[in-house]
Amino acid sequence: MTNYITDEIQNNAIKALGRMIAQPSYNTEAAPNAPFGTGIRLALDEVLKIADELGYQTYVDPEGYYGYAEIGEGDEIFGLICHVDVVPAGDKAAWKTNPFELTQKDGSLYGRGTQDDKGPTIATLFTIKALLDQGMTFNKKVRFIFGTDEEILWRGMAKYNEKEAGIDMGIAPDAEFPLVYAEKGLQQSYLVGPGSTELELNLVNAFNAVPGSATYNGARQSEVETALEKHGFNYQKTDAGLIIQGNSVHAMNAPEGENALLRLGIALADVFPSVAALEFIKNFGEDATGANLLGVIKDEVSGQLTFNISSLQINAKESRMQIDMRIPVQTEHDALIKLIEEKVAPFNFKYENFDYLEPLYVPKDGTLVKTLMQSYIKVTGEQMAEPGISGGATFARTMKNSVAFGAMLTTTPDFMHQANENWPVRDMRIAMEIYAEAFKNLLVD
Numbered sequence: 456m457t458n459y460i461t462d463e464i465q466n467n468a469i470k471a472l473g474r475m476i477a478q479p480s481y482n483t484e485a486a487p488n489a490p491f492g493t494g495i496r497l498a499l500d501e502v503l504k505i506a507d508e509l510g511y512q513t514y515v516d517p518e519g520y521y522g523y524a525e526i527g528e529g530d531e532i533f534g535l536i537c538h539v540d541v542v543p544a545g546d547k548a549a550w551k552t553n554p555f556e557l558t559q560k561d562g563s564l565y566g567r568g569t570q571d572d573k574g575p576t577i578a579t580l581f582t583i584k585a586l587l588d589q590g591m592t593f594n595k596k597v598r599f600i601f602g603t604d605e606e607i608l609w610r611g612m613a614k615y616n617e618k619e620a621g622i623d624m625g626i627a628p629d630a631e632f633p634l635v636y637a638e639k640g641l642q643q644s645y646l647v648g649p650g651s652t653e654l655e656l657n658l659v660n661a662f663n664a665v666p667g668s669a670t671y672n673g674a675r676q677s678e679v680e681t682a683l684e685k686h687g688f689n690y691q692k693t694d695a696g697l698i699i700q701g702n703s704v705h706a707m708n709a710p711e712g713e714n715a716l717l718r719l720g721i722a723l724a725d726v727f728p729s730v731a732a733l734e735f736i737k738n739f740g741e742d743a744t745g746a747n748l749l750g751v752i753k754d755e756v757s758g759q760l761t762f763n764i765s766s767l768q769i770n771a772k773e774s775r776m777q778i779d780m781r782i783p784v785q786t787e788h789d790a791l792i793k794l795i796e797e798k799v800a801p802f803n804f805k806y807e808n809f810d811y812l813e814p815l816y817v818p819k820d821g822t823l824v825k826t827l828m829q830s831y832i833k834v835t836g837e838q839m840a841e842p843g844i845s846g847g848a849t850f851a852r853t854m855k856n857s858v859a860f861g862a863m864l865t866t867t868p869d870f871m872h873q874a875n876e877n878w879p880v881r882d883m884r885i886a887m888e889i890y891a892e893a894f895k896n897l898l899v900d
């Protein structure tokens with residue numbers, strides 16, 4: 456391992472991280488100049504204060520959508536795209552420590568945001584500073600961009616891109632090492648079609664998860680039961696109705712799950728053959744790549760389309776399904792949407808956009824990916840390490856020529872968005888050494 460980071464540097468970084476963790480920066484009601492709530496605004500101000508103390512030039516968007524901190528000289532900008540918001544603590548009883556107080560315990564740093572993304576943000580901020588303190592001169596300006604609603608709708612970065620200069624290359628330290636060079640396009644949308652007076656359903660789940668269970672408590676339970684038996688679908692008969700069981704996984708891995716909602720829909724289609732939404736689901740089937748509807752859609756870089764249907768609402772007025780698609784990076788977005796519109800039209804359904812994130816794709820054989828990978832291998836000794844692809848989403852996709860790089864090691868247990876989120880002190884140190892090596896290789900002639 457290389458040796459750019461001393462105990463003192465890491466300890467100072469941990470102290471600063473404590474200041475960030477103390478800000479409960481999850482999305483709340485908007486306040487003046489705090490579009491995502493005062494918690495996030497205070498975290499934005501705090502990170503800029505820390506940067507300022509380290510000698511960075513800082514700027515905050517007066518409306519509170521984003522901020523940035525710069526250091527060094529050069530015509531080109533190397534960006535570090537971070538975020539200061541977190542998901543809420545969730546079930547506080549499940550935490551062993553106060554989620555909003557950094558607690559060092561059993562060799563690890565506990566607190567909401569230690570992994571995602573306050574820990575990596577502070578680690579990179581201090582690593583850049585450490586290299587400059589060691590006398591290095593960078594050939595590019597370094598800019599940390601602090602986004603504010605990464606966990607929700609990315610409006611902070613949209614505002615940044617509207618008002619500020621882009622970067623020439625960059626990383627988002629908000630995932631796992633070694634590196635993600637392709638992230639599928641992410642489209643969330645609705646399919647809206649005819650209502651029914653025969654059947655009322657109101658099954659709603661998160662966009663980004665495959666429904667793990669679905670309940671039918673209508674009048675025709677014995678017929679639905681027969682249909683479930685016929686299809687061989689698991690279910691339980693309870694006082695609350697028939698509960699169909701599936702296997703919930705993240706929507707980006709939808710083909711690996713079992714969608715309970717689709718199973719219920721397929722069984723209901725036998726009992727209510729004239730309901731348009733059920734007719735659609737019957738034809739769609741259980742294939743979460745959307746192939747039954749659209750044909751096979753895939754590319755060599757990022758694999759197959761995933762297509763998750765996570766809600767089904769039917770009433771007298773309309774029926775509505777929400778879908779989450781992870782789109783291969785080389786698929787043309789407009790053409791795909793047109794194809795969907797065409798294919799749902801025979802069922803009298805219409806397509807409605809909810810949210811779209813463009814894909815990320817930086818070729819593997821370019822300088823940025825090669826340099827980052829060589830740096831990673833030098834520090835870790837993992838000769839066989841390969842850059843990867845993801846159906847998930849980081850801020851890397853909001854900027855050109857940017858990839859997700861760290862900060863979790865492949866051996867770091869994943870606690871993002873979970874109770875007892877923590878980052879082992881030793882893993883943080885290794886991550887900082889990887890970043891130091893990478894920044895030296897990218898930024899010093």
Ligand SMILES: [Zn+2]
Pocket residue numbers: 538571572605629
């Ligand atoms: Zn994150």
